[in-house]
Amino acid sequence: MKFLITAGPTREPIDPVRYLTNRSSGRMGYALAGAARHEGHDVVLISGPTQLDVPAGVDFVQVETAQQMYEAVRDLLRGVDVAILCAAVADYRPVVCGTQKMKKGADRLVLELEKTPDILGSMRSVFGFEGKLVGFAAETNDVIAYAQDKLQRKQCDFIVANDVSRSDIGFDSRENEVTLVFPNHLVPLEKDTKEHIALRIVEHATIVPS
Numbered sequence: 001m002k003f004l005i006t007a008g009p010t011r012e013p014i015d016p017v018r019y020l021t022n023r024s025s026g027r028m029g030y031a032l033a034g035a036a037r038h039e040g041h042d043v044v045l046i047s048g049p050t051q052l053d054v055p056a057g058v059d060f061v062q063v064e065t066a067q068q069m070y071e072a073v074r075d076l077l078r079g080v081d082v083a084i085l086c087a088a089v090a091d092y093r094p095v096v097c098g099t100q101k102m103k104k105g106a107d108r109l110v111l112e113l114e115k116t117p118d119i120l121g122s123m124r125s126v127f128g129f130e131g132k133l134v135g136f137a138a139e140t141n142d143v144i145a146y147a148q149d150k151l152q153r154k155q156c157d158f159i160v161a162n163d164v165s166r167s168d169i170g171f172d173s174r175e176n177e178v179t180l181v182f183p184n185h186l187v188p189l190e191k192d193t194k195e196h197i198a199l200r201i202v203e204h205a206t207i208v209p210s
């Protein structure tokens with residue numbers, strides 16, 4: 001099968017030397033790419049900036065902004081059987097990015113932000129993707145309820161729900177504990193390394209419904 005996986009944070013520039021980003025390390029997405037490759041699949045990994053080594057045998061596309069990730073996903077979707085969107089895409093970006101470094105001025109500064117394109121939300125409705133679609137939901141509260149809502153709204157096959165209020169799992173850590181949220185059932189995965197969790201996610205993503 002052919003997998004497309006997004007990973008890592010995005011960077012949204014404010015000026016030539018500053019940007020908005022988040023604490024995603026990219027580890028979960030890179031572990032998914034490695035796991036899918038390990039299982040013999042073709043893998044394209046589209047990633048924001050991380051410190052990680054690209055798993056062997058994986059096609060790699062480096063991006064920086066949400067807009068670039070959106071375009072890369074759109075352009076590389078042909079022939080993809082399974083798309084797992086794991087990237088921690090910035091939801092908002094500065095409306096203007098200056099060409100020169102911003103100088104210090106008043107005591108308060110208001111930065112105007114606008115929404116970035118919703119990649120996961122565009123997969124079915126804009127890109128017409130018909131393969132298996134897996135999204136991530138990073139939440140601090142009402143984790144399963146929000147994931148179920150996201151599952152419906154973005155027409156995913158399942159959502160990997162992640163409680164990011166805990167510092168021992170999820171964002172920027174080596175381990176994770178997630179629940180796979182399907183339309184009619186939940187599959188809780190015990191706390192484990194992101195590599196082991198990734199294998200379980202890939203397994204579930206490749207099950208063909210009978």
Ligand code: CTP
Nearest residue numbers: 085086087089116117118119120135136137138
């Ligand atoms: N995602 C995306 N494009 C965006 C934002 C998010 O593809 N611009 C994807 C992420 O990769 C992840 C999923 O959407 O798979 C969940 O991201 P999240 O920001 O939690 O979802 P939102 O629908 O933006 O929900 P919320 O209301 O929680 O902000």
